[in-house]
Amino acid sequence: MTAMGRVGVLLLNLGGPEQLQDVRPFLYNLFSDPEIIRLPFAWMQKPLAWMISTIRYKKSQENYKAIGGGSPLRRITEEQALALQGSLQEKGQDIRVYVGMRYWNPFTEEAVAKIKRDQIEQLVILPLYPQFSISTSGSSFRVLEKLWQQDPSLQKIDYTVIPSWYNRPGYLQAMVELIAQEIAHCENPEQVPIFFSAHGVPVSYVEEAGDPYRDEIEGCTAAIMQTLNRPNPHVLAYQSRVGPVEWLKPYTEEAIPELAEQGVKELVVVPISFVSEHIETLEEIDMEYRELAEESGIEKFHRVPALNTHPVFINDLAEMVIEALDAPNIKFSDVAHPGKQTKMYPQERWEWGLTTTAEVWNGRLAMLGMMAILLEIITGQGPLHFVGLL
Numbered sequence: 535m536t537a538m539g540r541v542g543v544l545l546l547n548l549g550g551p552e553q554l555q556d557v558r559p560f561l562y563n564l565f566s567d568p569e570i571i572r573l574p575f576a577w578m579q580k581p582l583a584w585m586i587s588t589i590r591y592k593k594s595q596e597n598y599k600a601i602g603g604g605s606p607l608r609r610i611t612e613e614q615a616l617a618l619q620g621s622l623q624e625k626g627q628d629i630r631v632y633v634g635m636r637y638w639n640p641f642t643e644e645a646v647a648k649i650k651r652d653q654i655e656q657l658v659i660l661p662l663y664p665q666f667s668i669s670t671s672g673s674s675f676r677v678l679e680k681l682w683q684q685d686p687s688l689q690k691i692d693y694t695v696i697p698s699w700y701n702r703p704g705y706l707q708a709m710v711e712l713i714a715q716e717i718a719h720c721e722n723p724e725q726v727p728i729f730f731s732a733h734g735v736p737v738s739y740v741e742e743a744g745d746p747y748r749d750e751i752e753g754c755t756a757a758i759m760q761t762l763n764r765p766n767p768h769v770l771a772y773q774s775r776v777g778p779v780e781w782l783k784p785y786t787e788e789a790i791p792e793l794a795e796q797g798v799k800e801l802v803v804v805p806i807s808f809v810s811e812h813i814e815t816l817e818e819i820d821m822e823y824r825e826l827a828e829e830s831g832i833e834k835f836h837r838v839p840a841l842n843t844h845p846v847f848i849n850d851l852a853e854m855v856i857e858a859l860d861a862p863n864i865k866f867s868d869v870a871h872p873g874k875q876t877k878m879y880p881q882e883r884w885e886w887g888l889t890t891t892a893e894v895w896n897g898r899l900a901m902l903g904m905m906a907i908l909l910e911i912i913t914g915q916g917p918l919h920f921v922g923l924l
């Protein structure tokens with residue numbers, strides 16, 4: 535499509551609780567998403583989301599308290615939107631930028647309502663995740679796809695999707711600038727290991743559902759190292775595991791002490807799956823992993839800041855949008871997402887419940903299932919873990 539008429543950009547992001555009282559409903563929204571936890575029966579989703587959010591929110595609130603009582607994600611994402619709009623303006627493009635969050639305000643649905651109200655005719659859909667995952671960009675695309683299916687007026691919009699963009703030159707350049715700045719004030723800039731910490735996903739997403747996330751994370755890390763063009767060793771590990779299933783390895787919390795054992799005294803940590811500061815950079819890396827590193831014997835722990843509104847990054851986003859307007863459209867249906875039958879968790883053992891007697895079994899299993907889930911959540915090693923459900 536070529537830019538003409540009213541043009542908009544929809545930035546997609548996860549969203550985060552702005553105040554402590556938002557934490558519980560935010561977690562409820564997150565765990566209600568079948569792209570985050572997929573269960574064999576849809577009826578289990580909401581009760582499970584309710585239970586997990588009820589059990590988890592106090593711990594989660596503690597973490598948000600430690601970073602000032604809420605997530606900075608909305609503020610930063612809105613700053614990025616404004617900066618992108620300005621950058622597009624400078625390039626002679628009169629384009630409106632909208633923000634749609636998956637689990638908190640401003641919700642994706644509200645952004646779409648604004649896009650309709652403004653009578654946008656051409657739309658570039660740009661997730662703020664450099665790498666694609668079913669659980670992030672994929673989940674937001676799924677929401678949009680549903681809205682589109684229900685609304686003929688949205689179907690008139692000439693839209694295109696940017697599925698992922700981790701190998702964009704401006705993004706890589708901006709990352710490398712931030713990494714080089716951090717390395718410059720290390721004690722031993724030539725040898726300090728660069729530790730890429732990506733947000734994890736369950737292994738089953740990649741190996742069973744075909745999530746390209748691990749490939750894209752590895753591709754991103756390699757591209758950053760190549761652009762950096764320095765001899766420093768590097769490591770890639772995955773952080774923020776939740777629940778008892780296996781997630782992508784190595785785990786950050788195991789890789790840090792391992793490096794310490796190998797005699798590493800100084801480390802530069804680079805968060806790579808997210809372009810804004812958020813709870814997992816400000817609390818998990820800056821507080822928890824820093825403490826872990828220091829206890830393990832790493833004396834100097836550096837953390838590369840998130841891109842936020844880095845001008846080289848914002849400029850690249852603007853170029854990406856302009857290029858997308860001229861390129862062939864990419865539709866929701868073109869983007870990798872798991873088929874309806876894809877099992878996020880091994881569930882062969884549940885299949886016998888999906889036959890004609892499903893309703894009968896559903897009733898019986900309902901009580902049993904909730905008990906099992908409760909036990910699982912409390913102990914982390916309950917019966918659902920045993921059958922491979924969690």
Ligand SMILES: C=CC1=C(C)c2cc3[nH]c(cc4nc(cc5[nH]c(cc1n2)c(C)c5CCC(=O)O)C(CCC(=O)O)=C4C)c(C)c3C=C
Pocket residue numbers: 548549550551564569570571590594605606607663667669670733734735736776807808811812813814
């Ligand atoms: C690219 C980044 C992310 C991936 C991939 C991802 C997958 C994923 N996340 C959970 C569970 C939780 N995520 C939570 C918060 C959270 N997640 C991301 C990013 C990715 N998640 C961000 C940036 C944030 C923080 C938002 C903010 O407040 O700033 C949380 C809640 C926080 C907590 O209680 O610890 C949970 C839970 C799963 C299960 C998953 C993949 C399946």
Ligand SMILES: [Fe+2]
Pocket residue numbers: 733
């Ligand atoms: Fe997450």
Ligand SMILES: [Fe+2]
Pocket residue numbers: 716719836837
């Ligand atoms: Fe530093």
